Amino acid sequence: MGDKKQNSDVDFITALAELLRTNDLTEIEVMREFGKDDVLNVRVARQMQAAAIVAAAPVAVAAAPAATAAPAAAPAASDDPAQLAGAVNSPMVGTAYLSAEPGVDAFVKVGDSVKEGQTLLIIEAMKTMNQIPAPKSGKVTRILVDDGAPVEFGDPLIILE
Secondary structure (H helix, E strand, O other): OHHHHHHHHHHHHHHHHHHHHHOOOOEEEEEEEOOOOOEEEEEEEOOOOHHHOOOOOOOOOOOOOOOOOOOOOOOOOOOOHHHOOOEEEOOOOEEEEOOOOOOOOOOOOOOOEEOOOOEEEEEEEOOEEEEEEOOOOEEEEEEOOOOOOEEOOOOEEEEEO
């Protein structure tokens, strides 16, 4: 019986590794909760590669690639926030929260100066609160999400200059 369970575990791990490779993911977290209702929680994430980041410090959770097509002296012609230099993009799908809990001051406000690594907001994904750190030091010029708003992978969250 033990060999059969071990083989199914190996097959499951092999399938997860294949899922990582084929979907360009960098992390899969599987948690099983035993009890009245057997629950299997799965969280997947894709992180930006440090080599692909231009003019931004590598950050383990979230790093926004800087826009390279537009000249440095002129901002992007469109109002699309994803095209703006300094955009901090969502590293995952979830719900964005601007403060640690309801009724508490936001982590940052427009005009605040932040240091690299400082928490900008949190994204809840699969009942896990993920702090989104500043990829670089700078000034918060725009907050592009509302508290409690759903976000998709790659959505611009905040503009740092």
